[in-house]
Amino acid sequence: MGRPISPPSFLAYDVPMELLMAVAGFVGGWLLVAGPIFQAAVELREHEAAGKRYLMDRSVPDTLHAVSAWWWLLPPVKIILENNRNNRNKREYFSHLPAEDARVLLSFISKATGWVYVAAGAFLIAVKETFELVEELHLELWVFWVAVVVMFLIAVMNTVLRMQRGQRMAKRSKES
Structure with a gap:
């Protein structure tokens, strides 16, 4: 019998796999x-000029009457009425x-909507993974909430910067 093979030194630390x-x-x-978030910013920047031009265009007047605020007494009805009005305006x-x-x-609009779906799904996965890490480290619940806010801000600021x-x-390249 030979000597047992020892793991490489970088694996010698006792870090639980979990x-x-x-x-x-x-x-x-x-x-x-x-x-x-970054990919959406890049792709939507390409369409920015066209999107702004059309979304800011008010050559078609809004001829539909506003939905009365009284409908907030029945919020689901108000939401349905507003949605119907917005759909008529879009058409x-x-x-x-x-x-x-x-x-x-x-x-x-389709690209923007698609990226919102992808980012929202990714955010939910990240929240779950953050919770699991906080549980694994046996930290307080407030650490979870702080981590979610801080990590989201980091993700957004990465894109902004x-x-x-x-x-x-x-x-600079245009100036030179």
């Missing part, structure tokens, strides 16, 4: 949040747009 997996899930979950607005303009605007840096670089 903790390692909790940390990996936490980091992966928040990367899944940061990624779609009216799109009926006045040239076909190509309507296609561009619908593409912008990267987009600002990209704008500065583009501006």
